[in-house]
Amino acid sequence: MRKVAIAGVGMTKFGKTDKSLVELFTEAAMEAINGSNIRPRDIQALFVGNCLGDFAEGQANIAGFLASELGLPPWTPATRFEGACATASVAIRDAFMWVASGFYDTVLVGGVEKILHMGTPLATRTFAMASDSKYEEFCGLTFPGVFAMLAHMYAHKYGIPLPVLKERMALVAVKNHKNGAMNPLAQFQKEITVDTVLNSFMVADPLQLFDCCPFSDGAAALVLTTGEKAAKMVDKPVYILGIGQGSAGSLIRQKDYTVMQSRVASARQAYRMAGVGPEDIDVCELHDCFTIAEIVASECLGFFEFGKGSEALENGETAIGGRIPINPSGGLKAKGHPIGATGAAQAYEIVRQLRGECGRRQVDGAKIGMTDTLGGDASTIVNLILGV
Amino acid sequence: MSFYKLTHRDYFEALKEGRLMGLKCRECGAYTAPPKVCCDGCGGTGVETVQLSGKGVIKTFTVIRVAPEGLEAPYIVAMAELEEGPWIMGNILDVDPDKAGMDLIGKKVAVDHKVLPPLNYTSGEGVAPVFKIIS
Numbered sequence A: 001m002r003k004v005a006i007a008g009v010g011m012t013k014f015g016k017t018d019k020s021l022v023e024l025f026t027e028a029a030m031e032a033i034n035g036s037n038i039r040p041r042d043i044q045a046l047f048v049g050n051c052l053g054d055f056a057e058g059q060a061n062i063a064g065f066l067a068s069e070l071g072l073p074p075w076t077p078a079t080r081f082e083g084a085c086a087t088a089s090v091a092i093r094d095a096f097m098w099v100a101s102g103f104y105d106t107v108l109v110g111g112v113e114k115i116l117h118m119g120t121p122l123a124t125r126t127f128a129m130a131s132d133s134k135y136e137e138f139c140g141l142t143f144p145g146v147f148a149m150l151a152h153m154y155a156h157k158y159g160i161p162l163p164v165l166k167e168r169m170a171l172v173a174v175k176n177h178k179n180g181a182m183n184p185l186a187q188f189q190k191e192i193t194v195d196t197v198l199n200s201f202m203v204a205d206p207l208q209l210f211d212c213c214p215f216s217d218g219a220a221a222l223v224l225t226t227g228e229k230a231a232k233m234v235d236k237p238v239y240i241l242g243i244g245q246g247s248a249g250s251l252i253r254q255k256d257y258t259v260m261q262s263r264v265a266s267a268r269q270a271y272r273m274a275g276v277g278p279e280d281i282d283v284c285e286l287h288d289c290f291t292i293a294e295i296v297a298s299e300c301l302g303f304f305e306f307g308k309g310s311e312a313l314e315n316g317e318t319a320i321g322g323r324i325p326i327n328p329s330g331g332l333k334a335k336g337h338p339i340g341a342t343g344a345a346q347a348y349e350i351v352r353q354l355r356g357e358c359g360r361r362q363v364d365g366a367k368i369g370m371t372d373t374l375g376g377d378a379s380t381i382v383n384l385i386l387g388v
Numbered sequence B: 001m002s003f004y005k006l007t008h009r010d011y012f013e014a015l016k017e018g019r020l021m022g023l024k025c026r027e028c029g030a031y032t033a034p035p036k037v038c039c040d041g042c043g044g045t046g047v048e049t050v051q052l053s054g055k056g057v058i059k060t061f062t063v064i065r066v067a068p069e070g071l072e073a074p075y076i077v078a079m080a081e082l083e084e085g086p087w088i089m090g091n092i093l094d095v096d097p098d099k100a101g102m103d104l105i106g107k108k109v110a111v112d113h114k115v116l117p118p119l120n121y122t123s124g125e126g127v128a129p130v131f132k133i134i135s
């Protein structure tokens, strides 16, 4: 396999927009292409993540339209990927394989989503489509519901009184909003307190509004190329050191999902390929779709023992300046979660961190970073390890 | 021909008649419910259809207060571990959602069912397990 690098990256501001899906993705893509000091015609293939375009804009089959919008020649294959909230990361993994294998040298990959205009009932319904259509959806399971049941299971399993766990969960939101306030592309750039979380309305017991990431619009894109070409294109190429992907069935097949086997397996693949362990990661962008989700992910990735993630968080170990800074971008919670774009936005943040471009939210001296993206109820998980 | 001993539609139809059906593996002895093409334990396809006891224990739950299009909140969603080992997801109807608390975890339940008319984007009607608290 050849060494694969990320040259340029691009990302739109997350939050409400009047741009179309095609326009949104194109904004991020042009930034990534220009940042790579290449022309659109240098792109040999396009890999785009989009999850809900069919319902959001009546737009299926978006990939070819994007290739045309960007002025790519007719021989350029353009393909849409879908893996619920892990959509863009699935696309990145595939793009990586094509470059690593030698089939292409330079490709464009990313994701786009537009949700805010859909309204909560339809958005909630379409998000729920990422759970099992026969055995979960007819029970009225929603995505907050998936992680609400996880929170109850976690409190019971580890003997943590629910009010104690809820207060620690609230600290995830406080931390990520604090980080988001330093990110000009974040949907929410405002600090909150534990009381903001605990006084917000209940979405799915025990998750309150501020335990949940928002609905978002946005796009992010990366140019992937060979290590050799990247060194000629840009001053600071960032290398893909390891990559992993895991799969799982519905929650009833996973049973105790406080330990997500698909995530543990995916992370293990990525660590093994990179030749590093959790102790070597300097900064991590992980899938905090809900506050409890960040705690569980931090354990599955090996940063903390199972059952200890909420204490570590409370002790500040995941803050910027802590032992393993998690979600310096603000995470899904504050930066926003345009689901088909999220994995690429996580990679965007890690690339900027490793290049030392993150200003007030910079993790000093970060050399190795990791992303973690969860799709559906852990049915699709992707991890990336990047390094300079 | 079909590789399936029990399809989702067979499983739903039996639930409607008050029978919880599953699969038993001839190779490893594990039970699988709801059905798959293979054993959920070992992946083997040497499975046969069996009726399960319909008894289990609540493992976790939530109260959905923001419902998807087509459903009305609040309602309780829970997961139960059946006596034979598989977990299934269902609703709890005989507990007031505002009184649902951590003490639900560990409660013994019997499996009943409810029928849902087709919604937008479903392929026909659905049947969801309902957990009745027995102790």
Ligand SMILES: [Zn+2]
Binding pocket: B025, B026, B027, B028, B029, B030, B039, B040, B041, B042, B043, B044
């Ligand atoms: Zn078996």
